[in-house]
Amino acid sequence: MPIKVQVLNDILEFNESYAAENRRIFDENRTFAVNMMSSPGAGKTTLLERTLERMDPSSIAVIEGDMRTTRDAERLERFGIPIVQINTGNACHLDGQMIRNAIREIDLSKIRLLFIENVGNLVCPAEFRMGEHAKMTVLSVTEGEDKPLKYPLMFRESSLCIFNKIDLLPHLDYSLEDAVRNARQINPQLEHIALSCKTGEGLDRWIAWLKARIQPTG
Amino acid sequence: MHEMGLAQNILDIVLRTASANGAHRVLRVKIRAGQLRAIVPDQLRFCFDFVAKDSLAEGAELAVQIVPIRTRCRGCAAEFEVEAFRFVCPGCGGDELDILQGKELLVENIEIL
Numbered sequence: 001m002p003i004k005v006q007v008l009n010d011i012l013e014f015n016e017s018y019a020a021e022n023r024r025i026f027d028e029n030r031t032f033a034v035n036m037m038s039s040p041g042a043g044k045t046t047l048l049e050r051t052l053e054r055m056d057p058s059s060i061a062v063i064e065g066d067m068r069t070t071r072d073a074e075r076l077e078r079f080g081i082p083i084v085q086i087n088t089g090n091a092c093h094l095d096g097q098m099i100r101n102a103i104r105e106i107d108l109s110k111i112r113l114l115f116i117e118n119v120g121n122l123v124c125p126a127e128f129r130m131g132e133h134a135k136m137t138v139l140s141v142t143e144g145e146d147k148p149l150k151y152p153l154m155f156r157e158s159s160l161c162i163f164n165k166i167d168l169l170p171h172l173d174y175s176l177e178d179a180v181r182n183a184r185q186i187n188p189q190l191e192h193i194a195l196s197c198k199t200g201e202g203l204d205r206w207i208a209w210l211k212a213r214i215q216p217t218g
Numbered sequence: 219m220h221e222m223g224l225a226q227n228i229l230d231i232v233l234r235t236a237s238a239n240g241a242h243r244v245l246r247v248k249i250r251a252g253q254l255r256a257i258v259p260d261q262l263r264f265c266f267d268f269v270a271k272d273s274l275a276e277g278a279e280l281a282v283q284i285v286p287i288r289t290r291c292r293g294c295a296a297e298f299e300v301e302a303f304r305f306v307c308p309g310c311g312g313d314e315l316d317i318l319q320g321k322e323l324l325v326e327n328i329e330i331l
Contacts (some may be wrong), residue, residue: 002245007325009231011224011249092219127255152303153256186303188313197265 018096022131029108042121093124095165145179167196225265241330244275252320287320
């Protein structure tokens with residue numbers, strides 16, 4: 001006679017427990033952790049370069065996620081900040097365990113702002129929590145207005161969407177208004193900032209968004 | 219996506235539970251997956267069948283229930299199902315919604331002998 005046994009276990013319990021531990025460590029250290037997601041080439045690393053040029057880097061750290069190479073980490077080396085490069089091999093996203101291992105290499109007591117630059121991918125990163133305080137998506141204006149509708153989970157999970165490369169708008173048939181409307185249909189609470197890492201337009205609003213979330217040192 | 223990794227996690231949970239209950243065979247595994255988790259049931263079944271070979275769960279039926287996204291409007295307290303990812307209240311047009319259902323990904327129960 002078969003017996004039915006109630007289980008009610010989260011299938012991603014393993015990842016969730018790492019995410020919870022990471023979050024606890026971030027909170028203990030007053031580190032604001034932001035998970036940066038996007039398609040490959042939307043401009044995450046360049047945005048980090050522009051950010052580090054404009055903020056005091058002494059309390060900022062970066063975890064870089066890529067399947068291969070250390071090129072992104074190398075681009076940020078000149079700022080003298082703690083950087084941990086994770087090469088995932090063929091994993092298409094970062095997860096809680098990878099971040100747990102990475103933060104062992106950073107003295108978070110000195111870090112008020114931790115950027116986790118995820119693997120370039122509009123599908124998978126949204127499915128895996130890592131203990132971050134906020135997820136954000138960088139969307140290049142060259143990607144078309146309909147991406148939020150095609151990749152809803154990404155935009156649902158994000159608190160902020162950056163529309164990057166607005167310097168290219170004169171060369172594109174693109175409606176920023178339509179793109180924002182699509183994003184807000186998926187997530188009405190989603191904040192958005194349109195900017196250009198090339199010209200600097202809009203970057204001050206992004207810096208202000210970060211500063212509003214960082215706890216003071218001391 | 220990631221159905222193979224999920225299948226392995228499901229197997230771990232199933233075998234742990236089966237062993238804790240003295241089972242010598244698992245007949246059925248019931249999964250509840252919210253629509254927001256974008257699970258493809260056929261793919262999950264395929265991957266589970268593969269990883270479960272040579273275990274107590276070999277041949278077990280994997281029943282996957284996809285539950286719709288259900289929300290409550292903070293403005294007017296209306297509860298409704300979200301269709302096509304339109305997160306807007308059909309009652310008052312409000313967009314501050316609490317998700318009641320649709321994000322879960324669980325092994326709900328197993329049937330054992």
